Amino acid sequence: xxxxxxxxxxxxxxxxxxxxxxxxxxxxxxxxxxxxxxxxxxxxxxxxxxxxxxxxxxxxxxxxxxxxxxxxxxxxxxxxxxxxxxxxxxxxxxxxxxxxxxxxxxxxxxxxxxxxxxxxxxxxxxxxxxxxxxxxxxxxxxxxxxxxxxxxxxxxxxxxxxxxxxxxxxxxxxxxxxxxxxxxxxxxxxxxxxxxxxx
Numbered sequence: 001x002x003x004x005x006x007x008x009x010x011x012x013x014x015x016x017x018x019x020x021x022x023x024x025x026x027x028x029x030x031x032x033x034x035x036x037x038x039x040x041x042x043x044x045x046x047x048x049x050x051x052x053x054x055x056x057x058x059x060x061x062x063x064x065x066x067x068x069x070x071x072x073x074x075x076x077x078x079x080x081x082x083x084x085x086x087x088x089x090x091x092x093x094x095x096x097x098x099x100x101x102x103x104x105x106x107x108x109x110x111x112x113x114x115x116x117x118x119x120x121x122x123x124x125x126x127x128x129x130x131x132x133x134x135x136x137x138x139x140x141x142x143x144x145x146x147x148x149x150x151x152x153x154x155x156x157x158x159x160x161x162x163x164x165x166x167x168x169x170x171x172x173x174x175x176x177x178x179x180x181x182x183x184x185x186x187x188x189x190x191x192x193x194x195x196x197x198x199x
Contacts, residue, residue, distance in 0.1 A: 100157055100190050104134065107155065111147035113140040116183070125194070133162075134188045145184050152188065162187045 011019070066073070105118055117137035124131040138148070145166070152159045165185045 100155075100159075101132075101134065103155055103157075104136075104152065104159065104188055104190070107151035108136070108138055108148050111140070111151055112144040113138040113148055113184075117185075129191050129193050132190045132192065134190070135185075136188055137183065137185045139181055139183050141181060145182070148184075158191050160189045162189060 011022070014022075101120060105115070108115060115136065115138050117135060119135045121133045121135060124133065138145075140148075149161060152161060163186055167183050167185075168180060
């Protein structure tokens with residue numbers, strides 16, 4: 001049968017094969033329209049919901065882990081606060097700074113060093129503390145330098161040493177660096193807490 005002979009007004013009289021083709025085309029159009037206008041949006045919503053579920057699950061697991069360790073975190077925080085308080089107490093207040101400068105000087109003398117320079121510089125203010133740099137230049141031997149640094153570390157207050165420069169003394173012919181008089185230049189820093197944060 002020729003397609004030109006098919007009359008749309010008499011679809012009921014069409015051969016079964018033609019009817020099947022038309023029904024298949026209509027079903028395909030309806031299916032495509034349904035997928036395009038309904039199902040594809042639902043699939044996107046489902047994917048977004050699955051992604052959100054995954055994010056929520058990960059967030060829940062994180063929070064569950066934090067909640068399980070909450071007591072340990074509290075203990076750690078208490079220990080950190082106690083440690084911070086102890087360190088803060090190691091910073092001298094304004095009245096103790098002078099005695100601390102004397103301690104630094106006496107530590108060098110006790111180690112057998114000779115001071116060529118002991119020059120406290122201007123105070124540098126930080127967030128909750130102030131730095132008090134002291135430029136020092138001492139002469140002595142290697143082991144005396146070591147005793148000096150060790151003595152500074154043993155002081156009851158926080159003292160740090162920066163920008164260390166060691167140079168040979170007047171006897172460059174002596175091959176033993178431990179026996180040669182040397183010069184050590186450094187910046188020794190001590191710290192004090194600012195008055196408004198004093199414990």
